[in-house]
Structure formats: C-alpha cells, structure tokens
Amino acid sequence: TQLLEQSPQFLSIQEGENLTVYCNSSSVFSSLQWYRQEPGEGPVLLVTVVTGGEVKKLKRLTFQFGDARKDSSLHITAAQPGDTGLYLCAAPAETSGSRLTFGEGTQLTVNP
Amino acid sequence: GAVVSQHPSWVICKSGTSVKIECRSLDFQATTMFWYRQFPKQSLMLMATSNEGSKATYEQGVEKDKFLINHASLTLSTLTVTSAHPEDSSFYICSASSFLNEQFFGPGTRLTVL
Numbered sequence: 001t002q003l004l005e006q007s008p009q010f011l012s013i014q015e016g017e018n019l020t021v022y023c024n025s026s027s028v029f030s031s032l033q034w035y036r037q038e039p040g041e042g043p044v045l046l047v048t049v050v051t052g053g054e055v056k057k058l059k060r061l062t063f064q065f066g067d068a069r070k071d072s073s074l075h076i077t078a079a080q081p082g083d084t085g086l087y088l089c090a091a092p093a094e095t096s097g098s099r100l101t102f103g104e105g106t107q108l109t110v111n112p
Numbered sequence: 113g114a115v116v117s118q119h120p121s122w123v124i125c126k127s128g129t130s131v132k133i134e135c136r137s138l139d140f141q142a143t144t145m146f147w148y149r150q151f152p153k154q155s156l157m158l159m160a161t162s163n164e165g166s167k168a169t170y171e172q173g174v175e176k177d178k179f180l181i182n183h184a185s186l187t188l189s190t191l192t193v194t195s196a197h198p199e200d201s202s203f204y205i206c207s208a209s210s211f212l213n214e215q216f217f218g219p220g221t222r223l224t225v226l
Contacts, residue, residue: 033214042116042205042217043156088155090215098144098161098209105155 003027004089006103014111016078021106023089024071030092032072033100034063037086046074079110114140116208118218125196126226132192133221135206141186142208146215147179150203162189196225 005024013019023032031050035043047056049065049072056063060083062075076083087106093099115138125131135145143164148156160170160181168181178200180192193200201224207215 035217040203040220040222042118042207042220045214045216048214086153086155098215099146099158100215102155105153107153 004091004101004103006087006089006106008106009104010107010109012109012111013079015080017110019076019079019108021074021076021087021108022071023073023103025091026070027091027094028069030069032065032069032089032091034072034074035088035090037088037105038084043086043088076108079108081110081112084108084110114138114208114210114216116206116216116218118206118221120221121219122222122224124224124226127197128195130192130194131196131223132190133204133206133223135189135191135208135218137187137208137216140208140210142210143186144209145183145189146207146209147181147189147191148205148207150205150220152203156205159191193223196223198225201225 007022033048034046037043047063052069053067054065060077064073089103090100093101117136119134145162147159149159150156158171159174160168162168162181162183164183164186170176183189203220203222205220207217209215
C-alpha cells in the first residue's frame with residue numbers, strides 16, 4: 001500500500017521565518033503534486049513535479065522532487081500570514097493513475 | 113487552471129432527509145470525477161471514483177447505498193447522501209481529472225445534519 005508521510009503535521013511560526021515541509025514514501029512515483037487548502041475551501045494545486053531532482057519555484061515557495069522520486073519537500077522563505085493553510089502532497093495511486101494518494105497534511109499557521 | 117464548481121456550498125438538513133450535491137467542471141470535460149470527505153484539520157479521504165456513463169467505484173468502507181453517485185455527463189457528477197444522520201456531517205469535496213491526471217478541486221460543500 002502506498003503511503004505518503006508528511007511532516008511536520010502542525011507548524012506554527014512567526015512572520016518572516018523560513019520553513020520546510022516534507023513528504024516521504026517508500027514507493028516511487030511518476031509525479032507528485034502539492035496543494036494548499038484554506039478553511040472552508042477546496043485544495044488548490046500549487047505545483048506538479050515530474051522529474052527526479054527537479055526544483056520548481058513559485059515566488060517564495062520552492063518545491064523539490066527527490067532524485068529517486070520517493071520524496072519531496074516544500075520550502076517557504078519569509079513566511080507571511082497569507083501562507084497559513086493546510087498543505088497536502090499527493091501522488092498518483094499505483095492502481096490507477098487518475099486516483100491520488102494524499103499525505104496527512106501539514107497545518108501551517110503564520111502569526112503576524 | 114481548470115474550474116470546478118460545487119453546489120450548494122453549505123446545507124443544513126434534518127436527520128432522515130436526503131441531500132444532493134452537484135459537482136461541475138466548468139471549462140473542461142472530465143471523464144473522471146472524485147468525491148472526498150474531509151474532517152476538520154485532516155486530509156482528504158477518497159469516497160468514490162465516478163466515471164461518466166458507468167457505475168462509481170467506491171472505496172472500502174463507503175456504503176454505496178448511502179452515498180449515491182451519478183455521473184451523467186462529462187461535466188456533471190452528483191453525490192446524494194440518503195437518509196442523512198448527524199454522523200454524516202462533514203465537508204464534502206469533489207474533483208475533476210484532466211487528461212494529464214491532475215485533479216482540480218471544487219470549493220467543497222459543508223453538510224450539517226441536525
């Protein structure tokens with residue numbers, strides 16, 4: 001069974017600090033996605049990484065896909081209160097490429 | 113990105129009644145849609161996979177007679193919670209899959225059963 005382990009589960013930091021969220025698995029994935037979800041809304045796709053070792057930047061967010069395509073990280077520089085939300089990593093399920101396996105999520109709170 | 117809508121955004125109903133939630137892909141055709149359930153501060157739990165024109169595939173532990181799914185067109189899937197009870201209260205989210213297998217999520221529906 002594929003499992004995506006996210007850490008930390010909860011993170012509360014001050015505005016301006018940096019943080020990293022990790023998404024790890026023992027399985028190899030063809031791709032991996034990161035979503036952010038705000039309370040009362042659906043998840044919004046931030047990025048899809050496909051190639052091992054790939055690094056993608058989205059303003060202050062940097063996403064990395066591990067060389068072996070088993071893990072990924074999300075780094076936020078100079079966090080702002082607007083970054084507050086639930087961050088989810090997801091990857092295609094083994095049994096069906098269109099189904100996604102989700103990590104448990106990281107609840108980030110950035111205090112002003 | 114692709115737009116997926118859900119209706120209603122929230123609903124309050126009495127125990128024993130049925131509630132229908134609609135999920136629409138507004139600017140693309142989705143052969144596959146997914147229905148998730150989410151509890152506060154937790155990740156999404158897949159309930160079922162809905163394919164246009166065929167029966168939905170339910171995840172283990174999800175009662176197909178309680179959560180009726182219909183996917184009559186490439187842009188519309190519906191989830192009906194039948195004979196709802198307070199334990200069915202939750203945040204229900206749908207998503208639609210693109211040809212790249214990326215999923216685009218609806219804004220969710222908050223169901224409260226009294």
